[in-house]
Amino acid sequence: MSRAGRTSLRALGGALLAVLLFAATAPGQTAAPVAAQSPKHLVWDGNRTIPVHLIPLRDENDELIVPTETDPWPYSARFTCGPCHDYATIGSGWHFGAMTAANNGRPGEPWIWSDTKTGTVLPLSYRAWPGSYAPEALGLTTWDFTLLFGRHMPGGGPAEPSDEEVLAHPEARWSVSGKAEVNCLACHNRSARQDPSEWAKQVLRENLRWAATAAGGVGEVGGMASRLKETWDITDGPNIDDHLWAVAPSVKYRTVDFDSKHRYFFDLNYQPADDRCLACHSVSPKDEVQWNADADVHAAAGLKCADCHRNDLGHAMVRGYEREAAETGNRSAESFTCRGCHLGENAAGEKTVVPGRLGAPYPKHTGIPLVHFKRLACTVCHSGPKPKDGFTRVRTSRANRLGIYGVATWSTDLPAVFEPVYKKDDRHRITPHRLVWPAFWAKRAGKTLTPLLPEVVEAAAGDILEPEERISLTLVALSQVMAEDEVPVLVSGKSVFAPNVDGGIDATEEAGAAADRPAFWGIRKGTDILQLVGDFDPAAEDKDPAVETRIQEFLQALGTVAVRPGEPAILVRKTLYRFVGGYLDISEAPAELAGAAGPGWLADGKLLPLVPEFDVRTVAAKAGTEQTLTEEQVGLVLEALAETSGDAEVVYVSGGRMFRRAKDGSLISDDHAAAAPVTWPLAHNVRPAQQSLGWKGCTDCHSGGSNFFFSQLKATGPLLTKKVDKLSAASFMGLGGLFQRAFGLSFIVRPVFKVVLAICALVAGALVFLAGLVALGRVAGFLDQR
Amino acid sequence: MVFTIVTILVLGGAFLGLALHRFWTTREEAKSTILYAEIMKKYVAWLALRTIQMSRKASPPAWWEYVKALPMWRAALLEKWLYICFYGSFLYLAASGFFFAVFIPRGLFGYPLVGHVMAGGLFAVCLVIVVLFKGRDFISVPKPAHLSLSLLDPRKMGITPARVKLWAFWLFVLAGFLLTLSALLPMLPLLRTGGQRFMFEFHRYSALSSALAAMVFAGLELFASLRTAAPPGGEGSPGGI
Structure with a gap:
């Protein structure tokens, strides 16, 4: 069905639903939001209590949600909260309006696209902040951005693009996922059910329009929009063809929180609790243990984040930096800078601000020379971890x-x-x-670097970036035939690589092993590491029959590796083991295999290693480090990218340097502004x-x-x-x-210097005093008369 | 800004006052009329003429000759080094302090600041020694004062160059003491921001007082020595006025 057709059907369905609801419920509960623009809702009446939010939930078609009806839609903040709190005004706030903001404000933390496989660490922001790249300039659509970072976004903004944006990118799946509206509950929900993790999962499942309902604990959401065909629409309802995999998202509301008039009780805060802010704004030292972590001194004193970071309905948060008042025109922001609150000073140092809000103490700063207050921000001495x-x-x-x-x-x-x-x-x-x-791959034109998206790099690089995957696939295949206490491993030098649950490999160091130990495939049993196929004499009559059984198992397991350059084989001395027609084939190795040994792939009369030497060399080099690329890999990828980039030079940026490939294949590093932190x-x-x-x-x-x-x-x-x-x-x-x-x-020497100055001041002062007394006495004639 | 204006006015005024004193006491034309306007005209003309003459005569060799002729080189070894340190540190302090205060919005910083602090310590030590050993030379014995309207007459007030020199000396010592104090106190954990700010300004104005006193003292001292060396109305040192 065409989109227009679906829209008509949706409208018809919506109208029918409205009529039915109107007939079934009291008019007062289903009345259209006539008060949406009523100014009375925008003005605080002075009462310091928070109204009880027992309100009807409405879906994105502005229809009343009856939780007990079949397949109810998720609630929509635009139509549920919007009648009293102007949605458009809120949507322009700091957290949602980056794409349309006229004022970029002081630089904040950019969204950092970190992709370990391609070695990408790319700061992105819709605000023009130094060092950050505009997502649209790199070819990232709002859909891409939402899937990348929606896990920590509060909805709105890029997650709720305009219809024009949606139409401009038909490859995006907005029609399936819906838009993630501004999630009011993300900040204002006082309920302990508010679950940022659930939000992140729903976003990754592309259940964007359902995410707020699920994360707020309003209802339980099942299904995954990401598994549905792009033609699916929410009006289609459940996927009757698939109840196991491509299950359409659905909501099961917590009916206990509804009253008999289908009004839902929202447990809300006017000022968000700190937990709500910290869900997205936590910063902790990497290796610090939780019990040792201290809270901000303001929080310890009982202040909430929102006590200082205030906003009106426009949600233009006070960020608390000194230029903010001048930039935004919000003069009251001056009260919420360090200087404003503690010293009563504005950005120019004038005492124009009422200090001491919320009981802020006046700092003594005893003995601190003035230059510190001119040249340093308050946060230098007071914020962040101490320098080390x-x-x-x-x-x-x-x-x-x-x-x-x-x-x-x-x-x-x-x-x-x-x-x-x-x-x-x-x-x-x-x-x-x-x-x-x-860190990123980029096309270089003059002094300008244009970053390449990881997917572009991955496509060009082919298997250069996948040594871990290949090793992992081999190990996972072998693990199928391992005993419970056995783990297949690849050993190289001191490093032992074993598969992990994420489909990757973990490297550990084997104590006492030689650094130049040749690579081999093995089995870790307890603390021992054995050869996958130990050395034995296949021709011996008293050989252990279990050995050949094991070899057959290994060959069977290796046969399940999806991409393999030949048939699996194991060569022991001059005997070649293969798995042919469901049976173990034992034959004398051809002469051209002389010198080879162990497991491998038999192709073109050669025994190829299970994984290329490049893979072993690469993972061995990176073992025990955080780095994900070797110089050899970067050189190869640059070569591969050069083939697809025409005349443009391709470079790689990492560690503050820009790397390019010399004609002889070596890597040359240069300074470049784009490599700066x-x-x-x-x-x-x-x-x-x-x-x-x-x-x-x-x-x-x-x-x-x-x-x-x-x-x-x-x-x-x-x-x-x-x-x-x-x-x-x-x-x-x-x-x-x-x-x-x-x-x-x-x-x-300063202590000595101070003592010397003190003595000098004392003596000079005493002499001046004496001279003054003498002069005074003589002027008065006392001494002369005596 | 206020300090810059005050500094220019004070030091400029002191310079012009000393020049006027010299003009008044050495030039015949200053006594040729009793009209102040005429005297001022002649003074300005003389000042302009002297400026031109000095600029023509002034040169590094001439300055070097002048420095070599200073009496301190003929003092005993310890005394000589005392004066070298005293004058040298004071000149650096004044030069670095006023230059940065007047011309550099950021104020004194970097290596000049480190030098300023070091020179300050040296100056304080030298000042104390100079006052200890030379201070008694600057204790005058004025006549007892009598309350009378005649006190308004400068001559009867006893304001003579010699006495102004004495006062300049003790003003210099007082300013030196205050400079030392206002440098020391901010280094100690005693003053809050307001106190620090006050001490900073206090240090600057103490320095201005010190420079004023030194200027007056040196001007009168040099003029007095030139009068004994050259006939009235004759030309003196390359930089003298």
Whole structure:
């Protein structure tokens, strides 16, 4: 059926449903939202209570939802919440309006597309922030963006594109998934049923229009839109052809939360609880244990995120930076900067703001020279982890997919985000930042790099990027015939590779093994590692008959590998074992196989290894590291991409360097602006005053080897190479390291200097006092008269 | 900005005042009329003429000759080094401090600041030694004052170049003391932001007072030494006025 036809049918169905509902229920409950634009709902009447939200749920066709009817639709925030809270106004807010915002605001954390297979770490943002790429410029549609990052999006914005956008990209599956409207419950739901993990799962299942219902605990959602044909429409209802796999999404509402008039009770907060914010805005040191993690000092004092990060119906959140009031015209934002709240100062340092909101204490800052307040943001001394050598590696909700819980592990270690990196902001004040090193493949035109999408790279690279997959497939195949206590492994040098539950391979190091040990396939049994097929004499009469049985099992298992270059065979000494016609075939190895041994693929009269030498070499090189690409792989992929890119040069960016392929095939690394780290200011967690920099004295920062100025940050990236940038903290600040070291060293003698100055001041003061007395006495004539 | 304006006015005023004093006491034409307007005209003309003459004579060799002729080189070893440190540190402090305060919006920073702090310590030590050993030379014995309208007459007030020099010396010492104090206190964990801000301004104005006192003292001292070396109305040092 055509889309127009479906729309007509939907309209007809909707009208019929409306008539039936009108007949079945009281008019007051199903009345059209006539109050949608009523100004009385936009104005607070002054009462500080929150109205009970016992309201009828409405679907995306603005029809009343009766939870007990067959196949009810998910509720729509636009039509359920919209009658009282103007949806369009809310939809332009900070969390939803990035695509249409006139003001980009201070840079924030970009969406980071991290793809380990292609070694991509690409910062994206619809806001024009330095270092971030516009998704549309890379060819990412709102559909792509939503599937990539919808897990941590609150709906609206890219997840709810305009009809024009939907029509412009027919390959997207909006008609199946629906749009993810602004999810009011994501922030305002007070119920403990609000489940960000459920939201993420629904988004990944492409159940976009159902996600809010499921995540809010309003109803239970089953089915997966991602498995349905692109012709399916919500008006089609359940998929009667498939009840197991391509099951259409459906809602089963929690009827206990409805009253007899089909009104649903929403347990809502006016100000979102911190948990709601932290679902998407958590940042934690990578290896910190939970019990040791401290909350922000404001939260510890009882403040909520929304106490400072306020907004009106427009949801233009107060972000709390000093330029914000001037940029947005929201003068009250001045009250919610550090300086505004604690000092009563605006961005220019004028005492024009009423300080002390919410009981903010006035800081003493005893003994801190004035220059610190001119050159440093408050957050330098008070926010983020204390500077340490190598910086602190953190994981953020959005970059590292935190806060999504289930059977699978969602969180990732990559991308590597570091803080606090102190660098100057656009007001030339040093401010702590978070940092990530971008990594991507790109076409180079002059000085401009245009990143390539991972799928483009993957298509061109073919199997160059898949050594882990090939090894994993082989190991998984072998594991079919392993005993319960046996694990098939590939051994190379000290590294032992075993399959994991995610279809990949895990590398462990075998203590005491030689680094140059030749690769072999084996079986791990307890702590022992045995050859897959140990050496024996096939011609011996007293050989163990179980050995040949085992060989047959291995050959059978290897025969299940989907992509194989030949038939599986195992060569032991001069005997060749094959599996032919359901039986083990034992024959004398042809002369051309002399020198070969072990399992392999028999093709063209040769015994090929189970996986190419390249694969073993590649995974062995990367074992025990976070890196996912070797220089050899990058060189090969660059060569492959060059073949598909015409005249454009293709490069790879990683670890702060740009890599290109020389004519002799080697990799050359260069500096390039696009390889520079992407940073964004951080503000939280704010530490208690006693943990602020300077509390223990000037030498917290000003010493010959202070971490504040001299800690080194080595660039990280997916490429395993020694050619990476290494930057000192001072260089991020744009300050001379030599001067800071000399200045820091001067603090060794500063105590003596202070004593000398004190003595000088004392003596000089005493002499001036004496001279003054003498002068006074003589002017008055006392001394002369005496 | 206020400090810049005050600095220019104070130092400019002191310079013009010292020049006027010299003009008044050495030039015949200053006494040729009793009309202040005429005197000022002649003063301006003389100042312009002297500026041109000085600019023609001033050169690095001439300056070097002038420096070599200073009496401090003939002092005893310790005393010589004391003066070198004292004058040197003061000149650097004044130059770096006022230059950055007036011309660099950011203020003093970087290596000049480190040098300023180091020179400040040296200056404070030298100042104390100079006052300890030379201070008594600057204790005058004025006549006891009597309350009378005649006190308004500068001559009867006893405002003579010698006395102004004494006052300049003690003003310099007082300013040095305040400079030391206002440099020391912000380094100690005593002052809050308001106190720090006050001390910062206090340090600057103490420095201005110190520079003013030094200028007056040096101007009068040099003029006095030139008067003994050259006939009235004659030309003095390449930079003298």
